[in-house]
Amino acid sequence: MSEQNSTAPPEKHPKHDAVPPNNNTLPCSISQTDSRDKWSKKMDFLLSVIGFAVDLGNVWRFPYICYQNGGGAFLIPYTIMALFGGVPLFFMELVLGQFHRTGAISIWKRICPIFKGIGFAICIIGLYVSFYYNTIIAWALYYFYSSFSTTLPWISCDNPWNTANCTNYFGKSNITWTNYSKSPAEEFYTRHVLGIHEADGLDYVGGLRWELLICLFLIFTIVYFSLWKGVKTSGKVVWVTATLPYAVLFILLIRGATLPGAWRGILFYLRPNWQKLTDTAVWIDAAAQIFFSLGPGFGVLLALASYNPFNNNCYRDAIITSMVNCLTSFLSGFVIFTVLGYMAEMRDVEVEDVAKDKGPSLLFITYPEAIANMVGSTFFAIIFFLMMITLGLDSTFGGLEAVITAIMDEYPDIIGKRRELFVLGLVIICFTGSLSTLTQGGAYVVKLLEEFGAGCSIIAVVFLEAIAVSWFYGKTN
Structure with a gap:
């Protein structure tokens, strides 16, 4: 029996994609998708993958986690987790998407x-993420619009939204700071942009913030006209949205390095604490960071790779894009901590006192406050929030393309020829689902969705995906 099997020609099952036989014919999955859209250029694909992987989290999450978990010492577990966890999963999804040329369902x-x-779970998670992630981009768009003024509105306490607790102590030694004091940047964010003082937690989120509603409408309009024709249009848009952030990052890095006290922030960022390496939580944080940074499990890599030629070198693509993503995170740390060192120098406090905030507060309170006190503050505010918008749009393009590709491939007879209408309907659903995040208590809803919408769910999805590919792939028909 073993001799017969060794000489018999490879059997090709009609319902399962087997290895291509020796006569150089392609698998049945390829012949079924000859009419499938393809990337116009290889660089369109690479920029789309990089744009998805490099998002707002690279600007604030990695620097914060790095200094919290041993500074330069954190790079050791981060690199190990990237080599043995993140990059293999990243490569696995690129291979699966390119070989089978179909979506996540x-x-x-x-x-x-x-x-x-698993495929349906990926689509549901993608919808959850779109409900809150685009709202954060809308906040950045509102800041971008507000930055077009000779004096930034969050630099002083002389505005209608300020309270008696507003204290502008930046660079002043005769100001008394109490537990009730609020900086102008904080009150601008919480009271003027969000209006969170009018809400009472999740029990009462208040009314809609119409300014943010307009901003979100503009964001989804850009998203629709970038995705409605497929990868041939989104592949052109990413040439701007994926490359512009790097130009802005280098400008901000050069500016931050020339600020007084910048060296304090860099030392605080990279100072190694070797004892942290014995803490299990540090290794868990490293795994979580590299996992959410590269983005396996969201179905995006499957979708984007499915439009590649069958013989594309996806191994090289995985190495290039994952390295770019990790290096961007590392570079963002210098951009953030040079400015935090400057703030510590001006306030005459320790860097850890101004680096205690994480998440949106770092992007919308701490960093804008530092920008407002720089020479040329208007210019740096404009390019900073423009960078945030482009970083967010790239990830939105990828996330929604994963849902679009998955559903269209699953139901080709129903919506296969109606992509424009289907994308319009999906964008309307996402916009409607985001309305709760535009209320006065919308920040609470954003936090809720961020914590529970994708966290444990996406980990479970990737765990099941790895089991299915490792133990069941090729074993069933």
Whole structure:
């Protein structure tokens, strides 16, 4: 029996994609998708993947986690987790998407049909993320609009939204700071942009913020006209949205390095604390950071790679894009901490006192406050928030393209020829789902969705995906 199997020609099952036989014919999955859209250029694909992986989290999450977990010493577990966890999963999704050339739902017909629910879970998670992630971009758009003034509105306490607790102590030694004191940047963000003082937690989120509603409408308009024709249009848009952030990062890095006290921030960022390496939580944080940074499990890599030629070198693509992503995170740390060192110098406090905030507060309170006190503050505010908008749009393009590709590949007879209408309907659903995040208590809703919408869910998805590919792929028909 073993001799017969060794000499018999490879069997090709009609319902399963096998290895191409020796006569150089392609698998059945390829012949079924000859009419599938393809990237106009290889660089369109690379920029789309980089744009998805490099998002707002690279600007604030990595620097914060790095200094919290041992500074320069954190780079050791981060690199190990990237080599043995993040990059292999990243590569696995690129391979699967490129080989089967289909989205996150229908691909499981060819891997293991019983795991098809993973594809639907990916689409649901993608919708959850779109409900809050685009709202953060809308906040950045509002800041971008507000930056077009000779004096930035968050630099003083002389505005209608300020309270008696507003204290502008930046660079002043005769100001008394109390537990009730609020900086002008904080009151601009919480009271003027969000209006969170009018809400009472999740129990009462208040009314809509119409300024933010307009901003979100503009964001989704850009998203729609970037995605409605497929990768041929989105592949052109990313030439701007994926490259502009790097130009802005280098400008901000040069400016930050010339500020007084910048060296304090860099030392605080990179000072190694070797004892942290014995803490299990540090290794968990490293795994979580590299995982959410590269983005396996969101279905985006499957979708983007499915438009590649069958013989594309996706191994090289995985190495290039993952390295660019990790180096961008590292570079962003210098951009952030040079400015935090400057703030510590001006306030005459320790860097850790101004680096205690994480998340949106770092992007919308701490960094804008530092920019407002620089020479040429208007220019740096404009390019900073423009960078945030482009970083967010790239990730939105990828996230929604994953949902679009998955559903269109699963139901080609129903919506296969109606992409423009389907994308319009999906954008309307996402816009409607985001309305709760535009209320006066919308920041609470954003926090809720951020914590529970994708965190544990996406980890479970990747865990099941790895099991299916490792143990079931090729074992069932």
